[in-house]
Amino acid sequence: MCGIAGIIHRGKSSNVGGEMTAMLQALKHRGPDSTGYAVYGEGGDPKDYIMRIKVAEAEDRKTGHGVHKLIADRIARVDEILAEHGAKVKSKEAIREYALRYVLSHDGDTAAMATHIEEDKGTEILSMGNGLELIKDLGDASDVAGAYGLNDFTGTHGIGHTRMATESDVDIKSAHPYWAFPYNDISVVHNGQITNYWIMRREMERKGHRFQSNCDSELLAVYTAHNLKNGMSLEDSLKKSISEIDGVFTYLVATKDQLGMAKDTMAAKPLVLYESDDLIAMASEEVAIRAILPQEIDTYDPYDEEVRVWQA
Amino acid sequence: MASVSDADLKKMSQEERVTALGMRTEQLTGKTLYIEFDPEAEERFTYPWAPDVDFNKRTEIDTDDMTTTEVNAKIRDLMGEGYGTIVLKNPRGKHSLGVGILSRLNLIIEGSCGYFGVGLIDGPNVRINGRVGWSCGENMMSGTIVIEKNAGSTFGAALRGGDLVCRGSVGSRTGIDMKGGTILVGGDTGALSGFMMQRGRMVVCGNAGKNLGDSMYDGTIYVGGEIKSLGVDAVEAELTDLDKKWLTRKLTQYGLMPQKGVDHFTKIVAGKQLWNYDNLEPTEKKLIL
């Protein structure tokens, strides 16, 4: 039960960080619990990866002073594992005590490395990819963007989310977007609820995928990752989800150079679309699009079972 | 009442059943009529303020830096001062603009509104030179709303009266639970339009999505374009001359007359099978599986 937003510039970079912040701030009332971004920069050397991790949860931080040592230990362990897999840390930045951004150079199996890092229960990789920067934390868009220095981020496209917790907890691991672990550069935001979640989740777990939270939206990320890994195109995966996933949902998927949306058969979750030659913007409410495009524009609602994919 | 048995009732037609159950001779019982009202209690039953406005008195509000509450309070104040024509500039997708106006007024919104635009109104004439979000004109009692661009889902939900016009396309569930009035759509409409419609008329000049008129109790839907599929208990009916006359008049009134005229419209009405689900034959009960 949330607000979602997405933006994609065709063939040029722009200040997507600032644009997403303005859009998500306008959607604050739809989800006061947490805010998240997945924004995509230019991406340089294919062997360079940006990895964002968090090593403590909201409830850990309530436990007292012991948590500082715990956090330090977990970070040390991450550094050890990176070294073990031959990844070279180009830069390491602690944005918050528990949230870090690494720039790595790695020529090997990133999936194996990611799995190894997540063996430590408290550590979660929020995202890894050439261009993807995934940021999520408790609070509204301006808090999160301010803390993570996102307002000046330049890139081609991005998706974002403001969350109102339904049946799972208010914490970072249940915040959106979800990265499609361990596949580079895929992220998902979702508004709605999935009512065959546990059936689908057990199916995905049997196929070897991991889940970090009990949030139904994580399933969409895993599901998309599973399909893409098996050679399906993003568009086909979105189409297939409409018949396989029960409930009501509108969700956005971003990959390194694409942005896709899908709306379920009940069309119960809102999305407003604005399309022009060089910019496509979408959000749960028009007010978010208006936050970045004050001039008179034409917008419309996608219909039920509609699937769209845009190329950056 | 005891004189009518269940078996007898089942044999009767709808009309006969209603009469046999005493529903046509509605009256209050003797005892009730003797109650005297407490004169002071009448205070609880005063209808709201209805300002006398002059349509020629016109003013503008720049809503850019105002909250919805401030805008609505300002509209009320201006109506109290007798302004009959109010223009809202820069609405920028704000929600709940102009809701709950229960008096005549010309309201012009220069731009797009968010959710619940001008819902719960009784009387005003509204023109929106932009787009509206979900549930525009929700529960409108009377008046007109004309939207120049597209509209979101649940357009005219539970509409009870008046004319609700969108020149562009609208989202899904248009006219859901509609109880009267008229909805006119220049473009297309999405799935489940006219869902559980009770009364009133809905005209869609473009195409309609799937499950059109699902579970409708009554009312009429006219569609100019393609219909993806009809919902449960919605059936096609013959377009009569009277329908054509009415369509011509309404569409001309709002400048939505298609080039092809009105002869190609499809008319959808309730099949009325679900009216008394309990009395369906066993095979018919699968209707709503």
Next chain:
Amino acid sequence: MADGSPTQKKPIGRDTYRLGDSFIFPPRVIDDIHVKAELGRYRMRGFSLFKKIPHWDDLTFLPGTLTRFVIEGYREKCETKTVIGPRAKRPLELDIPVYITGMSFGALSYEAKTALARGATMAGTATCSGEGGMIPDERRFSSKWFYQCIQSRYGFNPNHLILADGCEFFIGQGCKVGLGGHLMGQKVTDQVAEMRSLPAGIDQRSPARHPDWLGPDDLALKIQEIREATDWQIPIQLKLGAARVYDDVRMAVKCDPDSIYIDGMEGSTGAGPHLATEDTGVPGIAAIRQARKAIDDLGKRGEISLVYAGGIRNGADVAKAIALGADAIAIGHSAMMALNCNKDIPEANYPEEIGTEPGHCYHCHTGRCPVGVATQDPKLRERLDPDAAAERVYNFLHTLTIEAQLFARACGKTNLHSLEPEDLAALTMEASAMAGVPLAGTNHTVGVADYHHL
């Protein structure tokens, strides 16, 4: 004899031909299957829950003896004033913590609706319109009146909304959580149909979802819309059926209403599928504690009120619900019993008219209520004298209050709202686990280490 051969002499209470009664298929279950096989659909009925669940009777009060100073039972002041929605410009102030919940005109007769309104006004408390719009006389007789904004929006009129002292969003009802209302054709008279813009005599099945908002994110905007339309004057209340209570209430709080109303599975209906009423929802003793926790966890205690309804029969139930965390109590079915529901009045002939004995009637859905409460038939309606009925409603509401005060005073409280879970003990393990209070005579609360800080 020993091999089971027939005999004339049978020991009393022993039938050697019978191996036993089936607990899986007792006679009533077999009858039920026979009826459904004929009918081809679910069975409709009125009334509340038929089956046994842990409920109010499984809790007991622990009044003061030597450890506490008790308040003099029938003399000393024990405050009963209750405020719903303190943040609104015009909060709903009730003299007593109990009010009459929404029951539609249509399900109930005109006489029943006005009698409830007059009784409540005499007691200084509120009534609610229920589905199907306002009947002017109900508003006229009610000093405090909730207007219900229900999924179907039957008869919803902004002109009437302005007249209300509170607006209640109906989202679910305890007795059939997740389903819409029902009004069978027999009760959809010309007048009722006209108020609801429906054809007369149809079987009316209300929608289960609101037409204009489809999720809690949209609900927050809908609440804003109603607030704008009523100039932020009146409290907005959300009525939820008790199901996933903690999560539901947490979301409801985030939509920022002034009050949240939880309806336990004990709640009643005028018409609903029998199985839906039996097998949906959670009991009130579990629901209140969870709802209270959700509101408190989000720091909204004292800002958002909690109203409970469902299975409240007497003052002890009222006091127990308040002790578990409710701010106010709404009653429906017991108020109808005060009107005469299931009473053997001289004018009525239960066996002949509806085929059951008084005390066993659950035929509200047929519209042939023998006491003139749940009917639209003019002849049956004459059996309810609104003047006497209003007085009975007042008497019942007043009694509920003084009974509840009795427990509060005995526990040493000068305010009814000072009752807390610590004033209760549970009589069964189930009740202890659900209500989160210790098993009587022990320090053991089932499933909880520290019941003071749930």
